[in-house]
């Protein structure tokens with residue numbers, strides 16, 4: 001099985017084929033880096049784009065992510081011993097008073113798929129819990145999601161509390177009603193309007 | 209024409225004396241007129257008082273209730289743990305369906321909880337006060353959307369591949385409960401059932417999954433509520449024309465369609481929808497509740513509102529509305545600007 005077959009198996013949600021494919025590539029001595037980036041992360045990138053373009057939907061995203069994870073499981077023991085270990089920790093959650101998590105979950109999935117360690121705090125999370133998690137996990141980026149205009153003030157508050165805490169974490173925000181203007185206004189370090197661009201943003205911020 | 213005559217004329221695609229004015233106004237008026245936001249959403253007299261005060265000032269062509277019902281009362285009646293904060297929407301703290309076994313328990317639920325009865329009483333008070341001159345609309349949710357609340361969205365979305373049987377069975381159990389809630393609403397005085405189909409919209413699931421899993425329970429509930437005397441008005445985000453959902457809805461006994469959207473980029477074109485539905489059913493407009501209305505100036509709101517009204521250009525069966533819930537934080541002067549435009553508008 002070649003890299004393209006693993007890629008294809010992620011896109012067709014075939015967990016077994018993904019796991020077997022990764023194993024076969026490892027046995028054949030293919031570089032771990034290319035299995036991870038070209039086959040697994042590459043496929044999930046395509047899934048994210050297809051979702052943004054309305055060609056794939058939430059259930060399909062979830063299945064593709066599960067298939068990808070099946071491959072990651074096989075890779076994991078090797079990842080630790082190689083230089084391609086986790087690229088840093090990202091905390092993500094939906095702000096206080098808000099229960100929307102579909103978008104947040106997709107963003108989390110894609111960031112995890114891109115090789116970062118992700119701690120998902122779930123929904124209805126208050127500012128203090130975010131602060132605690134950031135410091136506990138020594139996170140580089142905090143991602144906040146809000147889908148209600150009524151909870152955007154809670155988002156603003158969370159950004160302010162994080163700033164005040166003095167933790168060296170970059171905060172990025174998103175969710176349908178959130179805009180770049182709002183992000184600037186509340187002093188967030190970044191904003192993006194979909195999951196693939198959220199990953200780019202995290203990559204950029206982690207690199208600085 | 210009074211509001212009831214005007215709305216009924218538009219729904220039947222007959223001439224109206226002016227554009228019917230039927231925005232999703234509940235959240236802002238709970239802020240403007242409620243004793244508290246929570247009370248105006250949930251408690252009989254406080255709810256009726258807030259709506260009557262709003263009607264006096266804004267002269268809407270319908271009374272629109274039910275955000276607390278779909279967000280809190282229904283999930284709680286079906287065993288979820290729900291909290292009801294004072295100044296924001298209800299929050300589901302804990303879902304309730306983990307396996308098929310739980311479905312049997314849900315199927316036996318009694319939806320007539322105290323909170324449900326208080327809500328129904330609020331509807332009855334309004335019905336009495338309005339004397340049939342203004343129709344009452346109530347928000348409502350589809351079996352599929354309730355299923356995601358009881359089981360969790362991620363879980364249902366995963367079940368669609370891993371355990372479709374559970375998705376079917378849970379909805380089958382919910383259909384009679386949903387109908388019972390609808391029946392009680394109609395009996396209390398609700399004229400229009402605002403059928404929220406949030407989770408099955410084409411932003412989230414594929415047209416194939418809609419056809420396979422959602423169409424049948426939708427048809428059962430819609431047809432029964434219509435038989436019981438309500439006008440059923442489905443509301444859904446995304447491109448429901450391209451996904452073929454308009455065609456499926458038209459196979460059921462609906463009385464109108466309200467397309468939703470959150471950003472202007474994803475607006476469904478009203479003219480396109482009119483072409484699709486022709487004289488089969490009325491259309492509710494979809495002005496963006498999170499655009500100028502929320503963050504702009506009154507002049508911008510007036511301009512956007514006028515653009516929508518002009519675009520509708522005298523089409524039959526047109527009802528002015530917002531594309532979904534308006535925010536409780538909508539500035540009052542913006543809401544007033546929108547309202548003024550609609551009430552004063554006449555097509556050339």
Ligand code: B12
Pocket residue numbers: 097098099100101102103104106107143144145146147148149150172173174175176191192193194195196198274275276278279280297298299300353357361362406407409411412445446468469470497498531532533534535536
């Ligand atoms: C699905 C949905 C629900 C589901 C949520 C299920 C769940 N587990 O998430 C349910 C039915 C439970 C629900 C409940 C409610 N909802 Co709702 N819901 C929606 C709906 C239809 C779709 C949202 C969605 O999932 N979109 C798809 C995802 C993929 O998109 P997304 O979230 O925007 O995420 C993308 C980007 O924004 C970005 N992103 C997201 N988060 C982040 C974070 C970061 C850091 C970054 C960088 C990027 C990013 O990437 C994502 C992927 O591309 C919207 C309408 C709409 N058209 O958007 C209404 C909507 C958001 N809901 C609304 C309302 C009012 C409610 C309720 C109050 C209704 C009620 N009466 O109870 C409750 C609120 C409950 C609560 N306390 O939170 C309103 C909000 C109005 C307003 N002015 O605030 C909307 C706009 C509908 C409307 N107009 O009426 N809802």
